[in-house]
Amino acid sequence: MLPYVLLALIAPLLALAQGDDGGISGPTTSADAAGYSCDASKCKLPDCNCASANPPGGLSPSDVPMFIVFTADDAVQSYTLDSINQFLGHRQNPNGCKPKMTYYTSLNYTNYTLVTDWYVEGNEIADHTMTHVGDPPDDEVYGNLIALNALAGIPLESIQGFRAPFLNYSVNTLKLLAKAGFTYDSSASASLPVTDPNTDAYWPYSLDNGMANDCLMVEGMCKGEPKLPGFWEIPMYAFFDNLGVNGPHLMDPWLDNANGATKVNDSATLEYMQNTFTAHYKGNRQPIGLYTHPIHLSTTYPGVNAPNSTINMINQFLDWAQVQQGRLNSFAPLKCSTPQIDSSTKICNGIPQNEAGLLSHCPFPDFPFYTCYGCPTEAPTTSNPNPAQQVPDGEQARFRLPSNCSTAFWDPIAGKCLCTGSDWTGGSTDGGANPTASSYVPFNGKGYSVPAGVWAATFVGVVGAVVGVIGVF
Numbered sequence: 001m002l003p004y005v006l007l008a009l010i011a012p013l014l015a016l017a018q019g020d021d022g023g024i025s026g027p028t029t030s031a032d033a034a035g036y037s038c039d040a041s042k043c044k045l046p047d048c049n050c051a052s053a054n055p056p057g058g059l060s061p062s063d064v065p066m067f068i069v070f071t072a073d074d075a076v077q078s079y080t081l082d083s084i085n086q087f088l089g090h091r092q093n094p095n096g097c098k099p100k101m102t103y104y105t106s107l108n109y110t111n112y113t114l115v116t117d118w119y120v121e122g123n124e125i126a127d128h129t130m131t132h133v134g135d136p137p138d139d140e141v142y143g144n145l146i147a148l149n150a151l152a153g154i155p156l157e158s159i160q161g162f163r164a165p166f167l168n169y170s171v172n173t174l175k176l177l178a179k180a181g182f183t184y185d186s187s188a189s190a191s192l193p194v195t196d197p198n199t200d201a202y203w204p205y206s207l208d209n210g211m212a213n214d215c216l217m218v219e220g221m222c223k224g225e226p227k228l229p230g231f232w233e234i235p236m237y238a239f240f241d242n243l244g245v246n247g248p249h250l251m252d253p254w255l256d257n258a259n260g261a262t263k264v265n266d267s268a269t270l271e272y273m274q275n276t277f278t279a280h281y282k283g284n285r286q287p288i289g290l291y292t293h294p295i296h297l298s299t300t301y302p303g304v305n306a307p308n309s310t311i312n313m314i315n316q317f318l319d320w321a322q323v324q325q326g327r328l329n330s331f332a333p334l335k336c337s338t339p340q341i342d343s344s345t346k347i348c349n350g351i352p353q354n355e356a357g358l359l360s361h362c363p364f365p366d367f368p369f370y371t372c373y374g375c376p377t378e379a380p381t382t383s384n385p386n387p388a389q390q391v392p393d394g395e396q397a398r399f400r401l402p403s404n405c406s407t408a409f410w411d412p413i414a415g416k417c418l419c420t421g422s423d424w425t426g427g428s429t430d431g432g433a434n435p436t437a438s439s440y441v442p443f444n445g446k447g448y449s450v451p452a453g454v455w456a457a458t459f460v461g462v463v464g465a466v467v468g469v470i471g472v473f
């Protein structure tokens with residue numbers, strides 16, 4: 001086993017995780033502040049969808065899955081993945097496949113090889129800035145893409161989503177994301193219960209007609225702005241306790257006091273989470289979100305004792321929600337996707353026999369990490385997210401992922417894509433592509449020229465990106 005993370009990192013990491021609250025205490029919008037209008041006869045799927053509490057495409061609620069969106073924010077480490085696994089590892093979706101989740105990854109304290117492994121497992125990797133800053137400048141957003149591509153082998157085209165640290169974003173953030181070719185943002189709050197006739201718990205929508213969430217919170221938002229055709233917002237859906245609109249709980253609700261009490265009460269938390277779920281499920285089936293900072297709930301993090309009662313409570317909620325299910329048969333983004341690779345093949349896919357001997361340890365004092373793709377000569381920074389590779393004596397440089405191979409099939413030593421044709425199914429979100437054996441296109445990660453429009457934006461793509469899901473009918 002690798003000593004993935006040094007113990008010296010504990011204090012700063014925990015401070016970082018705890019600093020990222022992003023809570024709300026009341027409504028963040030109103031119908032008047034929204035001033036939203038959208039002509040559904042003109043704004044149509046797959047490229048356009050009006051902000052609406054009703055399911056997209058005119059579907060009846062009984063015909064759409066009840067999604068549970070599970071997300072995690074901040075650094076990816078063995079502790080955080082252990083934490084997520086204690087909730088999702090033993091579960092199955094109704095179609096028999098393992099639930100997948102979305103990891104909004106920031107890079108301080110991140111162990112890149114674990115990002116690779118988590119992605120190959122089928123989870124979504126999304127952008128949360130390099131160094132965890134709110135209202136981020138563009139180099140924080142682009143640098144995250146470039147470093148994740150270079151050092152974790154995440155295909156650029158699969159990094160489709162963004163969440164702002166502290167949920168602190170601006171009109172400029174959204175414009176920047178749309179320009180860079182992201183498919184969606186998920187930083188806005190749905191702050192009014194679904195039972196409210198003016199609820200802002202909209203299904204994911206495109207910003208062709210501007211934003212309809214956070215109108216009271218973010219300057220310059222709403223009343224038709226910002227208009228970003230084909231760019232989507234996936235609101236974060238709050239839970240509500242007995243105080244209703246005055247008792248919203250957004251991120252890590254299990255850390256909050258329920259019903260105005262002065263201390264945490266897990267049974268009260270479970271009760272309001274179930275009540276909010278039921279309101280969604282029996283109403284218009286807007287997704288329910290479990291937005292976590294998994295470090296809080298890790299049982300393997302030295303010196304931290306996550307309360308078992310809280311962990312049990314969350315699992316109890318998930319068990320209960322899964323029991324509400326019928327069948328979810330053939331929704332493509334939820335299908336199982338396990339890459340098939342011979343056990344003697346040397347690639348970085350999180351499977352020990354494949355990965356053995358491939359990892360480099362990059363001993364940077366602030367946050368050492370492992371990578372399959374060769375250590376950089378210096379730690380990545382916003383001004384240089386992809387420093388030159390440091391090549392040990394007697395070795396050759398590792399080949400980094402080109403744009404037409406999937407992570408799970410990339411041999412970083414030979415510089416070869418090990419899979420062609422119909423077997424090329426793992427990891428990447430563009431599984432229909434068919435790379436040829438001879439035409440690799442190396443990614444030039446230097447500079448910030450991330451081309452716009454790299455990522456396809458379809459509604460299924462967006463819903464597929466909401467992959468922290470346990471789908472239930």
Ligand SMILES: [Zn+2]
Pocket residue numbers: 020073074128132164165166
């Ligand atoms: Zn964060």
